[in-house]
Amino acid sequence: MSGAAFILGINLLIAGLFCATFVLIATYGRHRSAWWIAGAYACGVLYLGLEAVLPVLVDARLMFFLGATTFLAALLLLNIGLAHHYRRETPRTVLVGTLAVSMVAFTLTVDMPRDSMSRMFLYQTPYAAMQAIGALIVFAAPRRRLPDNALGAFMLLSALHFLSKPLLATLLGGPGATSQDYLQTDYAMLSQALGVVLSVATALLLLVMLIASVLKDITAKSETDLLSGLLNRRGFEDRLADIARHRTANGMPVTLIMCDLDHFKSVNDTFGHAVGDRLIALFATTLRESAARHHVLGRIGGEEFAIVLPGSNLAAGRLFAENARTAYAGAQVDGLGALNSFTASFGVAEMEADEPPSVFAARADSALYEAKRSGRDCVRVSRLQDVRERTFAASR
Structure with missing residues (x-):
């Protein structure tokens, strides 16, 4: 050979x-x-x-x-x-x-x-x-x-x-x-x-x-939630941690929005879980249509969602939340007619210097619960100064 x-x-x-x-x-x-x-x-x-x-x-x-x-x-x-x-x-x-x-x-x-x-x-x-x-x-x-x-x-x-x-x-x-x-x-x-x-x-x-x-x-x-097509909790938290590290390095503003579908349990009880699933998919679509390519969207719980806006300050984050809230409230769910409307509540926080992601998320979550206590279908913001004042008042 x-x-x-x-x-x-x-x-x-x-x-x-x-x-x-x-x-x-x-x-x-x-x-x-x-x-x-x-x-x-x-x-x-x-x-x-x-x-x-x-x-x-x-x-x-x-x-x-x-x-x-x-x-x-x-x-x-x-x-x-x-x-x-x-x-x-x-x-x-x-x-x-x-x-x-x-x-x-x-x-x-x-x-x-x-x-x-x-x-x-x-x-x-x-x-x-x-x-x-x-x-x-x-x-x-x-x-x-x-x-x-x-x-x-x-x-x-x-x-x-x-x-x-x-x-x-x-x-x-x-x-x-x-x-x-x-x-x-x-x-x-x-x-x-x-x-x-x-x-x-x-x-x-x-x-x-x-x-x-x-x-x-x-x-x-x-890292993807199958129903919404957004990141699941693990995927979202990993992205949030990465963005927080970059924020520490370059000082760019970062805003976090926590949101929750209002009265979701009663929706499931009244209309069934299939309708609840359609609402989750509809809200995810609403967020995607409102978001830019660099925004990070996640479904972190049953009816809980979160959005990270790198490069956006608190005012821009609140504007995003208001736009998403209005778009979702005006949306119609197939098969339920025009008489049924559904809403969502939003909490917004801007990351402070050297703030751990867990504290940052807790502030946005606290703002979300403030929105729900205020009657739902609204947006509330968290300022670190407000948190410090409440902490000081509670310690007295």
Whole structure:
């Protein structure tokens, strides 16, 4: 067995393992991008298998064409998977156009001399173009991180690798007189070795990003309240603690709003729990429609909700609460008619310097109970000075 044939076998094994791994990620994580990437590596396995049988064929022209087309299909599927992963529109026109031109190029190369420089460039350019398209998809994605940039860089390197193959073949004695001789050449061994490095690096980066995405989804599900779609208590308290740490570091204002659906128990008793669930979902929708992207929303109890407004002072927090209160009071619940209206009460507090999150939350909660004692369907604010005066009065 030649060195190139041995490396080809390793390539085949690696491609199969990556294909199986991406299938597992797609099955468990339900990521559409993983299915496309798994399909790309499945085509890679087929391509390597076709390349392995070339030496035993008398006329390898058809197998050569099928192999070239299969490998190009692998790169096309990979690009579709990247577009799905980065939530970008798939460049269908570019991909289909590249595929069509490539098929013509492969057809022209079938009967050209194998050591012809024009033939080798014509054969390798479609692969380079597909890899360059993939790199553009990656680099066009917003909020790229180090793994994303590394993936784009490896895809560009791969594109350059394909373009350099004609020169490498010339320097290393050519690609072999026939397709059957290819695996016996030094060029084949170097080409396969470089292919292993680039394909493994690309696959590992894709795995890292997909696994990170799966873990992010798992964390999000563990911190999300299913009924409201907002953060649950644990998720909300974790975000509040993070925001409090940042507030200590940069001094930005932070406001916390606690809110509670009024007479919720009597709603459940009168109309049933299904209506109660609809009210919770309706109130969560009201909060989402009132909130900005950087606001943090949570359902922290049965009918209790909380909102953190980073960068907002007490006046802005009170305005947010009044707007949400008015919007909810004017909302209609399907099936209950216009005669039934529902309200909510709100307590607002602004974080003081070096104030622990637990004390901050307790002040907002105290303001909420003041709103409920004041007749409900209203907003009350907590000022640290008021708390100190009440504490002092109670100690006398």
